[in-house]
Amino acid sequence: MLVPRIVTLLVAALAANAAPASESASSADSQITLDTELTLGVKQTPNIENDTAVDANQVAKGYDLVNVSSTARGLTGILKLKEATNLYGYDFDYLNLSVSYQSDERLNVHIEPVDLTDVYVLPEDLVPKPSVEGDVNSFDFDNSDLVFQYSAEDFSFEIIRQSTKESLFSTKGNPLVFSNQFIQFNTSLPKDHYITGLGESIHGFRQEPGVVKTLFANDVGDPIDGNIYGVHPFYSDQRYDTKTTHGVYWRTSAPQEVLIEEESLTWRALNGVIDLYFFSGDTPKKVISQYVNEIGLPAFQSYWTFGYHQCRWGYDSVDELQSVIDNFKKFNIPLETIWSDIDYMDSYKDFTNDPHRYPKEDFKKFIESLHENNQHYVPIVDAAIYAPNPNNQTDNDYPPFHDGIDSDVFLKNPDGSLYVGSVWPGYTVFPDFLANDTQDYWQKCFEDWYKDVPFDGIWLDMNEVSSFCVGSCGSGKLEENPVHPPFAVGDVPTKYPEGFEKTNASEYSSVQASISATASSSASSSSASSTSIDSKNTLAPGKGNINYPPYAINHFQGDHDLATHAVSPNATHQDGTLEYDIHNLYGYTQEVATHKVLLEINPNKRPFILSRSTFPGSGKYTTHWGGDNNSQFRDAYFSIPQILSLQMFGIGMIGPDTCGFNGQSSMELCSRWMQLSSFFPFFRNHNVLSANPQEPYVWSSVTDHSKQTINIRYLLLPYFYTNHYDTHTTGTPLMRALSWEFPNDRSLAGADRQFFVGDAILVTPVLTQGADTVKGVFPGAGKDEVYYDWYTYEKQDFEDGKNTTLDAPLGHIPLHIRGGYVIPTQEPGYTTAESRENPWGLIVALGVDKSAQGKLYVDDGESYEIEESLYVNFVAANNTLLSSSFGSYDASQPLANVTILGVDSKPKNVKFDGNSVDFSYENSTLFVTNLEQQTSDGAFAKQWKLTWN
Template sequence: MQLKRAFFQAFAWSSLFDLVSGAPVSSKNSSSSQTSASALPSVADWATWGVAQVPNVLNATAADANSLAKGYRVVKSHYTQNGLEAKLKLINETNIYGYDFDSLTLKVEYQSDNRLNVHIEPTDLSDVYVLPEHLAFKPKAESEFYSFSNADLVFTYEKDPFTFTILRASSGEELFSTAGNPLVFSNQFIQLNTSLPLNHTITGLGESIHGFVQEPGSVKTLFANDAGDPIDGNIYGTHPFYIDQRYDTNTTHGVYWRTSAAQEVIIEEEALTWRALSGVVDLYFFSGPTVKEVISQYVHEIGLPGFQPYWSLGYHQCRWGYSTIQELDEVVKTFKKFEIPLETIWSDIDYMDSYKDFTTDPHRYPAKEFKKFLDTIHDDHQHYVPIVDAAIYVPNPNNASDNYTVFESGNSSETFLRNPDGSLYIGAVWPGYTVFPDFFANSTQEWWTESFAEWYKTIEFDGIWLDMNEVSSFCVGSCGSENYTQNPVHPPFVVGSSPTSYPEGFSKSNKTEYHSIESSISASSASVAKTASSSSTATSTSSATLDSKNTLETGVGNINYPPYAIYNWQGNYDIATHDVSPNATHADGTLEYDVHNLYGYTQTNATYNALLEIQPNKRPFIITRSTFAGSGQWAGHWGGDNNADWQWMYFSIPQALSFGIFGIPFFGVDTCGFNGNSDSELCSRWTQLSSFFPFYRNHNVLGAISQEPYVWSDVTEAAKTSIGIRYSLLPYYYTLLQEAHTTGLPILRALSWQFPEDRSLRAADRQFFVGDALIVTPVLEPLVDTVKGVFPGSGETEVYYDWYTQEAQDFEAGFNETLDAPLGHIPLHVRGGHILPLQEPGYTIHDSRKNPFSLIVALDLDGYASGKLYLDDGESVNITESLYVDFIAEGHSLTSAAYGNFNASQPLANITILGVDSKPSNVTFLGEEIDFSFANNTLLVTDLEDYTTGGAFAEEFVLTW
């Protein structure tokens, strides 16, 4: 949840230069949970004003560090047991964006055959932030001595000026080279340049809403930002890692800059420029040479994804606007009425008492009725997940009834962020003026755990949804320091207005409804245009007087407004706007300036530990908004506050693929869109697309029309169809979850990863693979009943089978096939060579797991297929009983071999074999001849329950035909 860009633009004409302060706004204080929003005072408008900036990438007069800096020279070097160390001396001081460090230390470490580290830091680290190992995993050398002859990567360098190059040992190919470009290393500006091959394919560098490939001209800002899914802007997470896939050599490598600093990356035709506003250079190169190997190598080093519980794969329903427990209960009952599977019901901030964490509204969500509701859904094997925000309400000291023990206990144990003078940093979020937990403080984990544990006694939640943890604040600076006696106050904007936007194509597909609201839509559009126009003028006026080109205190160390202005996607580009300010101070003295990108990461880790304490040996289920490299160890992620329109439906695919790269494979978006109103066509298509994402949730904004799948009959049927497919595939998805947890491989996979030699697939991001076996081709535009898709290698090395008809498709490699896709149908194909374990779907995951298994065997062109299955109890952290099953089909025979001690007692019901050349004369199972049917090259064997009464995979079996 956040304000729209237009809101911030409207106030860009005013500014503040450091901490915001001023006279309190006079108003009547009230802390009652029943106080209406209109009766509350509001956070003052001026508290939202930041300094209007001109980002350097948009400033034609900004100094070009690459042309002005002189770089460094090597003055001393020596080889080590696993690399090289050297001293670098500044050639000539330029102080372009901060003061240059005179002396640097270079350390090169060959850490393994496929990983190399280049570390550069100032010799004097007195005022330099170095990301400690206890916060974020730091890859280490695998041995004290390294045999350089085994290295896939080679480091070379020039002495004067110092530049370096990373080569692939087997071919001599340059993978990363700063040749011809000076190293710039200042206290508030570090810059590296590397050359890139023409027509390069760069992916990664997030989080942003963008196509899968980072094309020339892309500016990637790596700064955690509460902005609602702007296209090409920086949003919630920070992932300083990219993959360079090269088709000329058919190799791939990856580069990771391990830093929590604010960063900016510029992609050009033949170069990549990488900048950071603090910290050190700590680069890790991964040699691959395939994309999947690069991802696995990287994710192993930042932390393998946590193993999600089995129930997380079910359908989840949420919205901002389930205002009472009765309404929440009615939603659950209506899903059941329409027989739409519902695994988990979620709560946005509606359930809270005056929007305060760890509370429930005593009137709208009374404890007794809340408990009864939770007992009911738990008895039905369903789940409940509430939201928790990062900010903690500050009670009004002038109002004796405004007590809040969560704040009092946290404040007494000094767990909150501070101002530089040691006072509490007080910003503003949903409940009013708030403080922010400092997860660097020694006492915070204990306080955070106790807060969850006490709350759990009242609300037995099954997982936690972390929001607003970039960390977001609605005002600039410690605006509540002199104003918190006004609490509770209303956010400085209207909450809950009814959107009038509808998806593209709505006016044609819903003509009658469109005409009835046309005047409202037109008025809204005119208002937005007027606001944008006035804000644009205001910004222009202010720029001449408010140091918009950021020359304040150049080189001296301006923390809130550093001399180099990054392209931060807020209305005025100020990094303090809608965020806790950079000069907020942590318990160990660290400034938020250096670790802002870690806030969500540290909060997620603390929440994981808290949930483990509450329910030991149950896998914590967490979905978090702000992420960093390694966040996937503890949580999944949703795509943030997207829009109910077709282009955001499309963008969900490259976003999902990117988070697979980042080691967060458990990903999904707000199905049908968050902001604005959805409609039946968009929601039908999106419901079916999301059914193939690992995390599958519908969620929308307060004030928008309802969009639960039962609202429209078309969506109801589409949901039943695609959820039925998803639930039948649960054993396959769970196996992929386990594979991601142990190898780092993503669940959703780009076509270019599956066929890395096919350059035509480099930017293919409108289709995707689920694992290696399924390819999904969604409809991503309105008013059509067909969709185009490519099927690599088809007819040459590959064969694809239609999921619904089970027939081999006569596709042509390299050709854009037109597929029938009437509303309610999403094309799905099985790739030959793979075996899919299935289970008969039930209403819940619990019900589904009790049902019989089946297999789909999709033979390749040589009559071969393989697959695997992993099973356990679905929730234990320390897994003591598990089952692994391998399937191989070749030579007219299918073999299943299992090992492990988990008891999967459900029988095997049937086996379907696709691509059988001709009708067999007989079929045997466990040596006995059995009945079968055969049509359209598909062999179907049913009624196997009597042969597998001890469990489908209790013993090895062989099926022959």
Template sequence: MRSPSVFSLLLLAPCLAIAQSSTASSVAAQFTVPASADDGVTLLPNVADPTAPNAQVKCPGYTASKVSTSSIGLAAHLTLAGAACNVYGTDVHDLDLKVEYQTSSRLHVNIRPSHITSQNQSWYLLSTDYVPAGSQGTGSMTTSDLTFSWANTPDTGFGFNVTRNSTGDVLFSTTGTKLVFENQFIELVTHQQENYNLYGLGEVIHGLRLGNNLTRTIYAADVGDPIDSNLYGSHPFYLQTKYFEVGSDNSTTLVMEQLDTTEATSNYTSSTHGVYFRNAHGMEVLLGANNVTWRTLGGSIDLYFFSGPTQRDVTHQYLNVIGMPMLQNYWGFGFHQCRWGYQNWSVTEDVVDNYARFGIPLETIWNDIDYMFQYRDFDNDPVRFNYSDGKAFLQRLHSRGQHYVPIIDSAIYVPDPTNASDAYQPFNDGNATNSFLLNPDGSLYIGEVWPGYTVFPDWFQASAKAWWKNQMVTWHQKLPVDGAWIDMSEVSSFCVGSCGTGNLTLNPVHPPFKLPGEPGNVIYDYPEGFNLINATEAASASSASQAQATPTTTATATSSATSSSSTTSYLRSTPTAGQRNINYPPYVINHVQGNHDLAVHAVSPNATHHNGIQEYDVHNLFGHQILQATYAALLAAIPNKRPFVIGRSTFPGSGTVAGHWGGDNASKFYYMYFSIPQALSFSLFGIPMFGVDTCGFNGNSDEELCNRWMQLSAFFPFYRNHNVLSANSQEAYVWGSVIDATKIAMDVRFQLLPYLYTLFYYAHTQGDTVMRALAWEFPNDPSLANADRQFFLGPSILVTPVLTQGAITVDGVFPGLVEGTDTYYDWYNKSPVAVPSRKNTTIDAPLGHIPVFIRGSSILATQQMAMTTRDARNTSWSIIVATGVDGTASGSLYLDDGESLVPKATKMVSLSSSTSQNGTLSLKVSVSGSYTSLDLALANVTFLGVQSPPSSGAAVTINGRAVANATYNAASKVLSVTGLDNALGGKAWGGNWTLTV
């Protein structure tokens, strides 16, 4: 076993050896960090290790005693029930249990070592200074819908159940299993029924429903979007839905199998609850056939249970703990364009001009790391992206209502101390204020990222947040950016350990890998399916690329590949009593990076904060904290305006300050599919401002994929096209059919922007979701439990995209249509969707058409497409009334200035419609609030699903005064009321009114 201090020195060896052998005469040559610098030790994950001890067999469990109860909960002492097992750490002999009934729907269970007091924080517990925790509200044992019960059993000791009182359903049960609580390993096993339905536990690329045969690792990692592995964010929360079949006597039976979408679903009901494990340590959740096992590398058991009983209820209850999503800027819902490879201001502006030339709306242009001076934060390249030209460019953007967002990375360059010309003020300022992470010996922890050897902000230091704010304000004065895109925030480092220590005279250094486009690293990734439509060309290209890509054999390569052993040797660390092995914990999580070493491609676990906390305990918080710091910094730079922040690494509560994009995906159809369950999962995590790199980031996209993807992403809250350096261009104007498809989808999106903004208002004020799974809108239909190829945007818009190459139709369901509870209308022609003969039906979807439907009982207030959201907000209003099966419909509209942190004035519009027995249609509009800037003209009202025409000669009246006539289309069942521009004094929302026809 290596101690942390020795470990930090050993990690320097790969770089030091190379550095010392490099020639001093080649001053101009940039040193390339060797690839071996990012090699960790080879570890075997516990879940893959057949020799790994089973803690449930080896450990004794705990016994509860000294139980005291009160009206708001209970407390107890837990004592180790036998000899310590010390299987993956040192057993904690005494634990404290505290149970709180915080609200009628929320229960908090906390188990922590007894020796921890406010004066003795030798054990890391997640502070409320960084992540909110639910506080005691009005809950009590007598009013709660949840009950905590416990028992000591002879074989396994202390266990507990959480039961929902209203149904008697046991939501969480550890009885009959052992609690394991060690200084580097905590295990909690809970029972489940067969084929249980869990959602969440991210960040991961996976179908929406998790299934029951996988291990979900939760550990922030900078990795290019692998399937089923831990990714950028950490969200230890799940939502669980149970379905019950209702008998003729109203008795219920738990559904134990998955139903497909052909089965009738009128005799089912459901209940949903949520579980949040508030812990920032590396974690695994093992989803077995009949149990779920939580394992974490430290901290405490800090569980929150939410009784639901619907998804909407659970999400509200969860967000009441972690915080409601921020209300985004209206302009943030426009279309964004970016790529890695816009070489200068001129190229960047050409992209903006091209969008205008082809008549495609563009809201925001972004720059990747190209704009930086040698990849350094807050420092533009003085030639290619100089401040004077940049400021003039941004002025032109802003005058047209457009915006600019740059990338900002999470590491800070350390200048060569022997080269005065290499000065870098942001580092000097941060270093002077103790704003950076340290090694265990108190020296600066120096890793390596894009600019070279770098340091990393210590977000537990108030001085670091102040330093970051000052850098942002100073930079914004030079270049008035409109937001920030935070990358590399897991936090990423391209070498293991403090590899820059002693090597700073080599700075700036090149990463230990070739960048896309550099000699020997050309993208040979032909678009997916290229061979299907270009068979001859594909064969020729494949042969050529294979010849070019064949590596040259070198002595080094041969040497590194040669091995006298055909077996893999794994490092296995064993616990030492009373100590923690920070860098190689005895329990090895199934981490995606390298050989599962936690230090690979990341800041090492032994990096130390100024307050003594080690990165081991808080690794998963870095991305969350930099988002909080950036939000505060932008607010200082642009006072009173909502900061626009998009980040990569997130944690519970990140949605209060930022949105998220899905990271480095690939230009493949299956990544387009996975974008839907990704987005739906982040809806559950309280981060509704979600989107992915449209058309794909890595590799080369093609016309068909980009055609389909530009249309799909038009219905995601965050809508951005972005791809990698040296890949083919994939802006929406590159292909003719993509131009047309994009405009079609954008036209729908722009009409729905007032609706989307209203959805975000409800997300911000009460925790509603924006993108919604079909199962959430139709909770009593078990056939929808796994449906993630369609989605609802809010309650009213159903999107059914094509997700497979070459398809011209798509299979989908219209929930409730066959059952007769719901109706739908085609967005494009407004006609009712015919009831299909079977639930899963085939929908025509030729290339360039994305099927979109309005759900009955909805009222939508819409505006028209323009080149920017600013101009779109100045167009006239229209109202679409989509009549439900009972002849009624309703909707709402939230209005404000779209950017103020605290708007001076707002307006809420409520809309309702009904059909009288004699066929008279009425639309009632109720207005409250004083915001007036969007009180524009009402152009038309369109009623859908009108079964018969109005009486001959019937006039349209508003508040009893005739204003227009109506036109009825018998084929589409559409009643159109036009010519309303001068009605209502030209102000649609100037006051209450009723329209009848």
């Protein structure tokens, strides 16, 4: 949650006079407000925007490879610097090179200085490292499809795919640059390359030429192309000419920048070592699976997490939460989980409840009533801990701070003093998740709080890690707490939703003129506070210039300073590690700690964590949401490639703030977005303080439209859960790009306005305001594939490679079933618990060859250690559907119906295990019904056979 930078600038000067946002902030006028000067960093000019910056490729001399030795798994050698240039750091004279064939599908190239003094090497016990498979002392190199080749003089290397002889990665012609604060290497790429990955940012799915990706965790509200919350240094390179795909992962926590050009990719980092992993693939889904299996398979989420979630910043009291619950029930909109933003806190302090608006006793009863109705509650926890005013006895009564001081678990300044930043409650400190006693401290905070607030999951926010001021701005100032943020608390959304300017042009013009005048005034008043450009980006020995590295990456903050809206790079961990080295890991370390805590609180229940900042391996512990997006149609679109990218990175469950976080949603936008998000892995509506309400019951039409697709989602819960189980066990994403499902079709390379759920459900949302049609493509249609309309079950007359216009009036989202698959269903209930008790169904969509297959996974939906489960396989061919199951979990609900699509003529009889059963036939669809008596012991208690002739 973030007040956008532009809003900060616009309202900073007015903050002291701002009206209080809620009762807990009622003392805002009497509080000291954080000095705006403290929020401004040293103004930097990113090197990529600086025409006078030296190009390392043109100046650096590179290295020669000497003393090469073969090993059982590859080779080692020494890289000797040819000539020092010391462009953006001091060059290392000697580097160790190690090449390891780790498996038939994975190769590692590792380069690090011979002298590791002052060099940060990412510990394996912090972030797991892919390791050698099989016998470490032997390897059959002929089995590897990846081949390492090198040139010793003017060292370069190349990764060749043995089967196709193509170059997958080549540094030829580009000198290696390796200094204490700047690492650079380049690879050539084929023209018209198709690169995906390198997140997290708001961008189309493909990373096309001209894109610069900055990989530095950043608290900022979803700007297009800017670096945001997570860091994922992994990309997939799909080669259509050879019908292959490979992946590249740089295992580093360093601040990074990646420049993608027409025929090259340049990768830069500000510290660390080169630790590259190449994955052979050779399909997109296989590359993703190979990568995710190494960084950590996604956490298996509880069944209930696939239900519908409702949140907003601005649920001002427990009574208001109850009214939201009541309204959902009144309008019969399924609701699984209610969430709390920082509203519930006492003056925005973690692990507290506002005594007036969220009194503990009433709040606990509210949560218990949710549980009685099989519903759930998830509150937010920010990364910063309030540092109370020592001169105010009431304020100073805050155990999470004092317990942390006693345990010595907070980040420090280089001189050993407490690092004090500023977040929502005022001056704050930050848990150091590398410190020895932080896990015990974190455990106690949650356990004490859980006694009063029996939550079902935890929402981790602001963990990039964010701070509203630059540096330890609160040092020596705790007696001023609570300090108000330097802006009006909460967003200041536009008064009108998207499209208002078309229908109310005069009023819109007046509003825009006012905003422009304010922005101009604010910009002129704040510019004087910045120092001169690049005044501090100088070389320094040892670890270097920590706060102002000589090379300035394109960090998306107004001044580009790494410390703006973040804990400063020189903040120091207990073991001496600088935040500069592991800033990108803060959220990850918090997720690991929180996962352990939740398992201690509820042993053998799957922890549910939603976190904003992520890193390779985060998916093993957490889910993720898309961050502070906007109530605009473009943001609904961008949510698709954002989710696809995070699915690549091993985040099994992700979704956006449906209907948009910042700004004002409209009936049309919210209707379209609610229907779109019904098919995302994670489905939550959330918006900002002071914006108009956007719960689906606010508009009668959105109520109707939301219920339609939520019911479809709940009908498909067994399908979602089964695919999620596959994600957890194999790394294969639940939500899929068309280019993953049809990797040999170049025309799909840029297709990111449609997506598949699993193999079988194709979603074609409307992403344009005012539209009543939408164009979609249907790969393989009329040739190898057949598609059926979800709503009518009718086979569609689509053509492969043709953009087809589909009718999509408001309230209708086109859905199609891909032939060749069997989809398990269960009658939807109001909650996922109710749904699990209802009869099963099957949708059998016959393919071109009149066959289909599918599967179902069932367990109790919540156990961390799964003792009983059920696996069911379905195969349809030759007018026969077979169901075979194995496992001990008792899925006692009967089978109600089987719907078979693509049956060319009406059968004369239909039999279930030899017994005639009820059926009807219409539009090439066979409806087999009333199967409950045939399956009274459970739909899949035994093998059965359905035939139609």
